[in-house]
Amino acid sequence: MTITAAPVTRRLSLAARPLRCRSCGAERQAAPVAICDACLGPLEPVYDPGRRLPDREAIGARVPSLWRYREWLPFDGEPVSSLDSGFTPLVEAPALAQRLGVGRVWVKNDTVCHPSLSFKDRVVAAALNAAAAFGIDTVGCASTGNLANAVAAHAARAGLKAWIFIPDELEAGKVIGTSVYGPKLVRVHGTYDDVNRLCAQVADRFGWGIVNVNLRAYYGEGSKTLAYEIAEQLGWRLPSAVIAPMAGGSLVSKLHKGFREFLDTGLVAGPVPRLYGAQAAGCAPIVQLVERGGDRIEPVVPRTICRSLAIGNPADGVFAARAIRDSGGWASAVSDAELVDGIRWLAQDTGVFGETAGGVTAAAALSLARAGRLRGDDEVV
Amino acid sequence: MTITAAPVTRRLSLAARPLRCRSCGAERQAAPVAICDACLGPLEPVYDPGRRLPDREAIGARVPSLWRYREWLPFDGEPVSSLDSGFTPLVEAPALAQRLGVGRVWVKNDTVCHPSLSFKDRVVAAALNAAAAFGIDTVGCASTGNLANAVAAHAARAGLKAWIFIPDELEAGKVIGTSVYGPKLVRVHGTYDDVNRLCAQVADRFGWGIVNVNLRAYYGEGSKTLAYEIAEQLGWRLPSAVIAPMAGGSLVSKLHKGFREFLDTGLVAGPVPRLYGAQAAGCAPIVQLVERGGDRIEPVVPRTICRSLAIGNPADGVFAARAIRDSGGWASAVSDAELVDGIRWLAQDTGVFGETAGGVTAAAALSLARAGRLRGDDEVV
Numbered sequence: 001m002t003i004t005a006a007p008v009t010r011r012l013s014l015a016a017r018p019l020r021c022r023s024c025g026a027e028r029q030a031a032p033v034a035i036c037d038a039c040l041g042p043l044e045p046v047y048d049p050g051r052r053l054p055d056r057e058a059i060g061a062r063v064p065s066l067w068r069y070r071e072w073l074p075f076d077g078e079p080v081s082s083l084d085s086g087f088t089p090l091v092e093a094p095a096l097a098q099r100l101g102v103g104r105v106w107v108k109n110d111t112v113c114h115p116s117l118s119f120k121d122r123v124v125a126a127a128l129n130a131a132a133a134f135g136i137d138t139v140g141c142a143s144t145g146n147l148a149n150a151v152a153a154h155a156a157r158a159g160l161k162a163w164i165f166i167p168d169e170l171e172a173g174k175v176i177g178t179s180v181y182g183p184k185l186v187r188v189h190g191t192y193d194d195v196n197r198l199c200a201q202v203a204d205r206f207g208w209g210i211v212n213v214n215l216r217a218y219y220g221e222g223s224k225t226l227a228y229e230i231a232e233q234l235g236w237r238l239p240s241a242v243i244a245p246m247a248g249g250s251l252v253s254k255l256h257k258g259f260r261e262f263l264d265t266g267l268v269a270g271p272v273p274r275l276y277g278a279q280a281a282g283c284a285p286i287v288q289l290v291e292r293g294g295d296r297i298e299p300v301v302p303r304t305i306c307r308s309l310a311i312g313n314p315a316d317g318v319f320a321a322r323a324i325r326d327s328g329g330w331a332s333a334v335s336d337a338e339l340v341d342g343i344r345w346l347a348q349d350t351g352v353f354g355e356t357a358g359g360v361t362a363a364a365a366l367s368l369a370r371a372g373r374l375r376g377d378d379e380v381v
Numbered sequence: 382m383t384i385t386a387a388p389v390t391r392r393l394s395l396a397a398r399p400l401r402c403r404s405c406g407a408e409r410q411a412a413p414v415a416i417c418d419a420c421l422g423p424l425e426p427v428y429d430p431g432r433r434l435p436d437r438e439a440i441g442a443r444v445p446s447l448w449r450y451r452e453w454l455p456f457d458g459e460p461v462s463s464l465d466s467g468f469t470p471l472v473e474a475p476a477l478a479q480r481l482g483v484g485r486v487w488v489k490n491d492t493v494c495h496p497s498l499s500f501k502d503r504v505v506a507a508a509l510n511a512a513a514a515f516g517i518d519t520v521g522c523a524s525t526g527n528l529a530n531a532v533a534a535h536a537a538r539a540g541l542k543a544w545i546f547i548p549d550e551l552e553a554g555k556v557i558g559t560s561v562y563g564p565k566l567v568r569v570h571g572t573y574d575d576v577n578r579l580c581a582q583v584a585d586r587f588g589w590g591i592v593n594v595n596l597r598a599y600y601g602e603g604s605k606t607l608a609y610e611i612a613e614q615l616g617w618r619l620p621s622a623v624i625a626p627m628a629g630g631s632l633v634s635k636l637h638k639g640f641r642e643f644l645d646t647g648l649v650a651g652p653v654p655r656l657y658g659a660q661a662a663g664c665a666p667i668v669q670l671v672e673r674g675g676d677r678i679e680p681v682v683p684r685t686i687c688r689s690l691a692i693g694n695p696a697d698g699v700f701a702a703r704a705i706r707d708s709g710g711w712a713s714a715v716s717d718a719e720l721v722d723g724i725r726w727l728a729q730d731t732g733v734f735g736e737t738a739g740g741v742t743a744a745a746a747l748s749l750a751r752a753g754r755l756r757g758d759d760e761v762v
Contacts, residue, residue: 064445064468084470087445089495091465095540112493114470115732149734157732159476182729348563351496351538353530 017074019043019217022319030074032134032209034216042316043217045074053265056236065114066122066225072261073126074221080132081158082125084114086225090233090381095349096362100369102378106239108226109352115157116177118355119226119251120150126222127211128154136209140164142199143212144192144247144307145174146355151211152181163208165195170307191302193313212248216315220250227258230381231268238268239379241329243276243365245357246286247309249320252277256323273381275324276373277331278364280304280356284333286314289321291331305336306356330373334363342366398455400424400598403700411455413515413590415597423697424598426455434646437617446495447503447606453642454507455602461513462539463506465495467606471614471762476730477743481750483759487620489611490733496538497558499736500607500632501531507603508592509535517590521545523580524593525573525628525688526555527736532592533562544589546576551688572683574694593629597696601631608639611762612649619649620760622710624657624746626738627667628690630701633658637704654762656705657754658712659745661685661737665714667695670702672712686717687737711754715744723747 020027023041034043053071054062062068066086067079089109097105113121124147131139140163141151148164155162162183166175167190179185188195196213203214211219231238238259244252252275262268279287282304285297297317302310314320324331334342339356342363347353354362368374401408404422415424434452435443443449447467448460470490478486494502505528512520521544522532529545536543543564547556548571560566569576577594584595592600612619619640625633633656643649660668663685666678678698683691695701705712715723720737723744728734735743749755 084472084490089465091496091538109496112495112498114493115472115490116734117493117498153728153732153734156729157472177734180725180728180734181732182725344561344563347534347561348537351534351562353497353534353558353561 017048017076018046020046030133032130032136032203032207032214034214042319045217045221047072047074056232056267059232066125066222066229069225069228072221072224072228072258074218075129075133079125079129081128082121082154085121085125086113087229088113090230091350091352093350096346097380099345099349100365100374100380102369102374102376102380104379106230106234106381107346107350107352108230108381110226111352111354111358116146116149116153118146118150119223120147121154122225123147123219123222124150124154124211127209127215127219128158128160130215130218131160131209131211132158134209136207137161138163138206138208139211139215140199140202140208141211141213142166142192142195144310145170145178146308147212148174148178148185149181152178152183155183156181163202165199165202167192167195192311193299220254220316223251223254224258224261226251227255228262231259231262234379236268238263238270239273239381240271241276241374241378241380242273243278243361243368243380245309245361246277246279246317246320246331247311247314247357249277249286249314249316249318251320253316253319253323256327272327274329275327276329276364276368277320277324278361279331279333280306280309280339280360281333281335282306283310283312285312286317286320287331287333289317290324293325295322306339306360308355308357309360330368332364332367332371332373334360334367338363338367398426398428398457401427411514413511413517413584413588413595415595423700426598426602428453428455437613437648440613447506447603447610450606450609453602453605453609453639455599456510456514460506460510462509463502463535466502466506467494468610469494471611472731472733474731477727478761480726480730481746481755481761482757483750483755483761484757485760487611487615487762488727488731488733489607489762491607492733492735492739497527497530497534499527499531500604501528502535503606504528504600504603505531505535505592508590508596508600509539509541511596511599512541512590512592513539515590517588518542519544519587519589520592520596521580521583521589522592522594523547523573523576525691526551526559527689528593529555529559529566530562533559533564536564537562544583546580546583548573548576573692574680601635601697604632604635605639605642607632608636609643612640612643617649619644619651620654620762621652622657622755622759622761623654624659624742624749624761626690626742627658627660627698627701627712628692628695628738630658630667630695630697630699632701634697634700634704637708653708655710656708657710657745657749658701658705659742660712660714661687661690661720661741662714662716663687664691664693666693667698667701668712668714670698671705687720687741689736689738690741711749713745713748713752713754715741715748719744719748
């Protein structure tokens with residue numbers, strides 16, 4: 001794993017693939033555009049079904065990063081930056097399995113992702129390589145904290161200019177963690193949802209690559225690598241249930257897509273894992289949609305200490321709820337007190353000290369187990 | 382990389398090797414003892430020179446953790462806990478090379494080590510497997526912060542009891558980071574050196590495995606894995622210079638040992654890298670010894686914001702200074718203002734946000750380069 005952070009301007013061999021609307025199916029050329037002209041639905045990259053795919057052995061021989069699954073990421077050719085993100089440990093946690101009363105439990109420890117220590121390193125790695133493919137030299141994001149760190153860190157290393165937009169109430173620790181990388185940092189008086197709307201205007205006006213706005217179609221594909229890693233790290237098989245935190249809702253739907261892609265190519269066999277979504281009770285629009293059914297998110301005003309999941313109007317909420325129901329899973333919201341307990345016993349059972357989102361996920365797992373949603377023979381990630 | 386954290390009590394197939402005194406050469410049986418009966422010198426494990434060693438290809442095919450070099454670690458058989466520590470990224474930093482005026486620079490990013498995000502995960506992984514080999518069920522440490530986190534996290538995962546001893550002036554962030562794992566936490570009114578003396582008495586009285594006291598002979602060997610990883614990640618070759626932070630001084634002497642071991646076995650060729658040691662000016666007894674020459678550390682009372690290097694009476698200081706001089710290197714102390722600048726430009730040049738010890742190392746590199754100690758064609762880690 002020799003990592004060379006060559007400035008992206010040196011080689012631009014990436015060529016992004018066409019995009020297709022997830023709502024109406026319209027196709028368009030690859031571009032830094034995330035929303036369908038026709039119906040305003042979200043766009044996602046299209047993969048050539050005839051492309052040459054690696055087998056288990058070929059994947060296993062590659063460098064341990066998310067790029068070992070590059071045929072399922074929206075680039076042709078080699079990535080040029082963020083080469084060492086991904087392939088974080090899958091830690092078995094017998095004490096946690098006992099607590100939940102299920103067969104076996106693993107924790108996917110993205111608190112050690114490279115370089116900025118959160119799951120966001122995966123999506124930023126995908127987005128920044130897309131930016132490179134489009135020749136964009138200024139990137140940015142709307143963020144509740146972790147994404148700000150990740151964009152600033154990856155951009156610093158790649159030699160790109162970075163503009164970071166955050167709500168002005170964000171805690172000092174997170175702001176320092178971002179500003180040390182030297183981006184332009186804009187504190188916006190408002191919630192994450194307000195910041196997000198501003199970023200859409202900025203992307204339009206200046207043509208910058210806002211990773212979770214106009215680069216969102218590429219950014220989101222980075223989430224799928226969690227599914228691939230889980231499958232490979234379990235010895236090329238799938239767990240029976242996966243519990244994931246939800247903010248914008250993209251992670252759950254991308255996990256679903258990732259597991260299905262590996263099933264389709266025959267790399268693994270069996271049923272798609274049941275997917276369970278976790279939110280804080282103070283901001284749980286996707287959980288409410290799963291419980292209520294239907295096809296329309298009712299936005300909420302967030303009120304929780306779990307800032308990183310506090311998206312009141314989640315962009316992919318409808319798709320997340322649909323993936324959860326299709327897989328036979330469910331969703332759970334937990335109180336702030338429960339999530340703090342979750343952080344504590346996750347640390348004590350597994351040695352992994354997660355943030356509030358990790359606490360939400362752990363507490364939701366316990367709540368789902370108590371409600372009889374998890375079975376005694378389940379293998380849970 | 383499927384990681385299974387089986388409770389250590391289930392299997393105890395480890396058998397530690399004999400120990401030899403680094404000062405007088407006396408040998409004794411493997412035991413949780415770090416100091417020579419005869420001369421009070423430090424003990425270290427002896428390796429059978431006839432043991433079967435893997436080649437580059439065999440090592441390259443193993444799981445990416447520090448255990449891929451297990452033949453150079455003091456255990457027979459398979460490790461039982463902390464299976465996912467080590468094998469952190471080596472990040473090339475062209476912007477940093479330009480700043481220092483040298484050929485190429487890489488940063489060894491142990492801020493993403495598993496599970497507690499510092500270099501200390503390596504040494505604790507070694508020490509806790511030694512504890513398992515001796516059947517010890519209670520471990521502990523004297524710590525300035527990071528070691529406390531690492532011992533508490535690794536012990537929680539392995540199901541061991543942990544007693545952590547820290548100076549009472551340690552910052553709240555570090556204390557919370559440790560206490561979340563649920564160890565017994567003892568705040569001692571005094572400096573790290575006072576805490577360390579107390580731990581020696583505790584180890585004697587209760588027979589616990591204090592990782593940096595009576596398990597120190599095993600603990601220290603974990604540091605060598607940094608040298609092995611650097612050699613492998615550079616494509617099985619050595620850099621010309623390595624700059625390392627110094628607290629107790631063990632890291633520098635173990636890097637020296639690790640590079641020599643790989644040279645001896647023919648895995649790499651060429652000269653041993655020149656070793657450079659970095660300390661904060663407010664606690665620089667090893668730097669002073671390198672500058673002054675001689676064979677005796679003059680202890681100091683630490684006065685620096687860099688707590689993690691603030692060891693006034695470094696246990697391995699003499700060996701560190703000797704390794705530095707033998708390798709043709711040098712040492713440098715930097716002010717607290719310089720180390721803060723070092724943190725900032727390390728983040729902006731490389732995307733790695735280090736702690737104060739990382740800032741000390743970066744600032745010392747600049748100081749050494751300006752003093753003409755680094756050459757224009759140097760390859761520096």
